[in-house]
Amino acid sequence: MTYVPVGHDATDYAPPAETQEPELYHPKTFIGKYIWSQDAKVIAIQYSITAIGIGVVALVLSWLMRLQLGFPNTFSFIDPSAYLQMVSMHGMIMVIYLLTALFLGGFGNYLIPLMVGARDMVFPYVNMLSYWIYLFAVLLLLASFFVPGGPTGAGWTLYPPQAILTGTPGAGWGIILMLVSLAFFIVGFTMGGLNYVVTVLQARTRGMTLLRLPLTIWGIFVATILALLAFPALFVSAIMMTLDLTLGTSFFMPGIISQGKQLDYGGGSPVLFQHLFWFFGHPEVYIVALPAFGIVSDLISVNARKNIFGYRMMVWAILAIGGLSFIVWAHHMYVSGMNPYFGFFFATTTLIIAIPTALKVYNWVLTLWRGNIRLNVPMLFAIGFIFTFIHGGLTGIFLGNVAVDLALSDTMFVVAHFHMVMAIAPVLVVMGAIYHWYPKMTGRMLDDTLGKIHFWITFLGSYAIYLPMHYLGFLGVPRRYYAMGDTYFVPESAQSLNAAITIAALVVGVAQIIFFYNLVRSYFKGEPSGGNPWEATTLEWQTPETPPTHGNFGKDLPVVYRWAYDYSVPGAEKDFIPQNEPPSPGAGGAAGSHA
Amino acid sequence: MAHDAATAPGTLEPGKGLQGFVADWSSDQRAFKKVPWGKAMMWIFLLSDTFVFASFLVSYMTVRMSTTVPWPNVSKVFSLTVAGQEVPLLLIAIMTFILISSSGTMAMAVKFGYQKDRRKTALLILATAAFGATFVGMQAFEWTKLIMEGVRPWGNPFGAAQFGSSFFMITGFHGFHVSVGVVFLLIMAAKVWRGKLDTEAPGFLTGRRGNYEMVEVMGLYWHFVDLVWVFIFAFFYLW
Numbered sequence: 001m002t003y004v005p006v007g008h009d010a011t012d013y014a015p016p017a018e019t020q021e022p023e024l025y026h027p028k029t030f031i032g033k034y035i036w037s038q039d040a041k042v043i044a045i046q047y048s049i050t051a052i053g054i055g056v057v058a059l060v061l062s063w064l065m066r067l068q069l070g071f072p073n074t075f076s077f078i079d080p081s082a083y084l085q086m087v088s089m090h091g092m093i094m095v096i097y098l099l100t101a102l103f104l105g106g107f108g109n110y111l112i113p114l115m116v117g118a119r120d121m122v123f124p125y126v127n128m129l130s131y132w133i134y135l136f137a138v139l140l141l142l143a144s145f146f147v148p149g150g151p152t153g154a155g156w157t158l159y160p161p162q163a164i165l166t167g168t169p170g171a172g173w174g175i176i177l178m179l180v181s182l183a184f185f186i187v188g189f190t191m192g193g194l195n196y197v198v199t200v201l202q203a204r205t206r207g208m209t210l211l212r213l214p215l216t217i218w219g220i221f222v223a224t225i226l227a228l229l230a231f232p233a234l235f236v237s238a239i240m241m242t243l244d245l246t247l248g249t250s251f252f253m254p255g256i257i258s259q260g261k262q263l264d265y266g267g268g269s270p271v272l273f274q275h276l277f278w279f280f281g282h283p284e285v286y287i288v289a290l291p292a293f294g295i296v297s298d299l300i301s302v303n304a305r306k307n308i309f310g311y312r313m314m315v316w317a318i319l320a321i322g323g324l325s326f327i328v329w330a331h332h333m334y335v336s337g338m339n340p341y342f343g344f345f346f347a348t349t350t351l352i353i354a355i356p357t358a359l360k361v362y363n364w365v366l367t368l369w370r371g372n373i374r375l376n377v378p379m380l381f382a383i384g385f386i387f388t389f390i391h392g393g394l395t396g397i398f399l400g401n402v403a404v405d406l407a408l409s410d411t412m413f414v415v416a417h418f419h420m421v422m423a424i425a426p427v428l429v430v431m432g433a434i435y436h437w438y439p440k441m442t443g444r445m446l447d448d449t450l451g452k453i454h455f456w457i458t459f460l461g462s463y464a465i466y467l468p469m470h471y472l473g474f475l476g477v478p479r480r481y482y483a484m485g486d487t488y489f490v491p492e493s494a495q496s497l498n499a500a501i502t503i504a505a506l507v508v509g510v511a512q513i514i515f516f517y518n519l520v521r522s523y524f525k526g527e528p529s530g531g532n533p534w535e536a537t538t539l540e541w542q543t544p545e546t547p548p549t550h551g552n553f554g555k556d557l558p559v560v561y562r563w564a565y566d567y568s569v570p571g572a573e574k575d576f577i578p579q580n581e582p583p584s585p586g587a588g589g590a591a592g593s594h595a
Numbered sequence: 596m597a598h599d600a601a602t603a604p605g606t607l608e609p610g611k612g613l614q615g616f617v618a619d620w621s622s623d624q625r626a627f628k629k630v631p632w633g634k635a636m637m638w639i640f641l642l643s644d645t646f647v648f649a650s651f652l653v654s655y656m657t658v659r660m661s662t663t664v665p666w667p668n669v670s671k672v673f674s675l676t677v678a679g680q681e682v683p684l685l686l687i688a689i690m691t692f693i694l695i696s697s698s699g700t701m702a703m704a705v706k707f708g709y710q711k712d713r714r715k716t717a718l719l720i721l722a723t724a725a726f727g728a729t730f731v732g733m734q735a736f737e738w739t740k741l742i743m744e745g746v747r748p749w750g751n752p753f754g755a756a757q758f759g760s761s762f763f764m765i766t767g768f769h770g771f772h773v774s775v776g777v778v779f780l781l782i783m784a785a786k787v788w789r790g791k792l793d794t795e796a797p798g799f800l801t802g803r804r805g806n807y808e809m810v811e812v813m814g815l816y817w818h819f820v821d822l823v824w825v826f827i828f829a830f831f832y833l834w
Contacts, residue, residue, distance in 0.1 A: 239764070
């Protein structure tokens with residue numbers, strides 16, 4: 001090999017620019033700057049506010065569900081149909097409209113151009129359309145609360161035949177709005193996703209090699225690729241189910257007798273839907289998890305004042321998890337009646353995915369080891385993530401095995417597992433990330449004390465909710481049940497446990513008000529943060545203005561001379577060296593010219 | 596740990612084959628060297644779209660297997676009666692020929708585009724659009740014929756109901772792609788004809804400056820739509 005690829009070696013040299021910078025469209029009106037904005041940072045904030053707004057709706061739905069489970073026969077407005085509708089909308093909103101949109105549309109838009117050293121996304125106009133289509137999808141979804149029959153109650157997985165048969169809540173308007181909204185979400189997401197991928201691949205600044213990218217970008221980048229390849233399956237199944245419902249085709253509908261009547265359907269394959277759904281659904285787990293992995297790596301490295309342990313392995317692990325996530329989908333379908341040999345294959349691949357995942361966990365812990373740890377709020381959330389993620393990951397190994405899963409399938413154990421691993425864990429990262437980057441977005445720090453109160457209630461409260469839920473699962477308490485009724489094998493004590501869980505859930509939910517209060521108050525009254533409050537190395541902290549203006553980097557783009565993790569370098573003056581600082585003083589600089 | 600210039604990233608001429616690949620991906624700024632943003636974006640979009648069509652085709656195959664009613668005899672259903680003779684797949688053969696020909700004119704348009712031959716490029720793009728429109732027109736004829744014969748998305752007189760469902764859905768989705776392509780080809784032809792690409796005029800909506808690479812990006816989409824048709828043709832009409 002004549003070529004030396006650079007990972008963490010710093011160089012004084014950065015190749016000349018390959019292209020000229022594109023012209024940016026600078027709007028002059030308020031509407032152009034903040035409403036129909038093409039600036040990725042504004043789009044990011046639009047995405048985040050919309051996603052968090054709809055997420056609060058889903059949070060309230062979860063309170064109502066918990067109230068019913070904890071105190072059955074107390075709330076007359078929650079009937080069985082309403083309960084199922086809450087389950088379905090809570091799941092779909094949280095997974096897709098909150099987490100996917102927030103990680104990729106929110107953090108992706110804000111961080112990608114800043115962290116790779118670009119002025120903006122490659123196609124700002126398309127990026128703007130992405131947000132407006134997303135907003136339209138959200139409005140369609142919200143509309144389903146107000147149509148006759150209400151939103152769909154088919155469960156977030158929307159399995160046919162029941163999703164579209166009379167008798168299921170929202171089987172008319174509700175399910176159609178859900179499917180159409182999903183289709184629009186996917187179209188909008190694709191527009192944004194193409195931008196994120198091409199910006200990372202083709203619009204990096206001078207010296208920014210792929211192996212000098214912060215892991216945040218790696219996580220978002222690979223997650224976006226997963227999304228671009230996985231969402232098509234959901235898109236197609238949404239179209240086919242809409243046709244089954246409106247035109248009477250039978251893609252997913254077998255010959256069926258419903259409410260004593262032979263329906264006109266026949267010959268379709270319900271399992272086909274499950275395959276398509278989970279071909280999307282499993283990568284979706286990693287679409288949410290990979291950005292969280294990336295962000296948490298950066299939070300830990302910054303606040304342990306140490307380079308991330310095993311950077312390259314972290315990158316390869318992200319890629320391996322991304323690749324494997326496409327061949328594990330049927331572990332969601334062990335009880336679907338598919339060929340049992342499939343179970344063998346999918347259990348094997350599922351367990352293999354634990355290897356790169358465990359590698360990442362070890363690397364996070366080893367990054368902490370003997371670090372000069374700053375236990376600030378983002379760091380607390382990052383460490384909290386490691387706990388909940390290990391916890392949820394281990395129960396995932398239980399459920400990945402066919403024999404164990406058959407017993408635990410459709411019990412509260414499954415609910416506890418996936419809430420631990422893909423609800424609490426990523427949400428902790430989202431919160432840590434907001435505490436971390438809020439100073440860059442607003443120029444002000446969030447309040448530390450309020451942040452710590454928020455963290456401890458959220459973290460301990462999550463355990464209070466989900467640890468007992470595992471136990472309920474072992475007892476055989478089924479999920480998605482409005483009420484347990486006279487189930488002989490479930491002891492009465494399960495009910496008091498359910499009540500305790502509900503109280504914990506309400507407390508955690510209400511505690512988020514502290515967070516929102518903190519966000520609003522600090523925007524006006526927070527301590528000014530300066531440009532780089534965490535003393536971090538990555539490019540977004542080196543911008544000339546805070547918050548960065550349109551174009552991000554002032555007159556000259558930064559030039560990158562080193563990787564993103566030069567913390568506590570022996571012999572260096574400070575305990576961090578920004579990526580755009582050359583090893584020898586006076587070298588590099590802004591001397592780059594267009595080739 | 597300073598490196599001398601010889602080992603600095605990107606200073607060496609990229610090697611060929613695997614070495615060049617590694618060199619490009621280890622370098623800064625761009626992973627695909629000399630590939631403009633629009634082109635990279637189109638390739639990735641097409642990859643995503645491939646998954647859409649693959650999902651459609653796999654679903655079609657699955658329902659074809661899951662249905663208990665025999666599948667219609669496609670060479671009979673897709674036949675035209677010419678001079679008293681029943682010719683199987685006649686219409687579809689002509690449609691396929693037209694669409695593949697349009698790929699030829701598109702490729703030539705790209706070539707003349709890079710030679711900055713404004714007139715020829717515009718005319719060839721127009722020809723491509725005309726081929727595409729003809730294809731969609733013949734598809735409309737085919738749909739009309741089948742609908743007259745009683746084929747519906749929910750059933751048909753020839754056999755399994757899934758035949759009509761998959762047929763209208765998949766050819767409809769492909770026809771939609773072709774129609775969108777025709778619209779964009781017409782816009783592009785107008786742009787080229789008016790010299791907007793030579794003067795690098797900013798686009799109406801996006802404000803991006805025009806250049807002849809846009810013709811190639813358009814061409815990528817068009818060839819993809821053709822390629823997808825080949826698969827639909829093989830799996831739907833020949834099987």
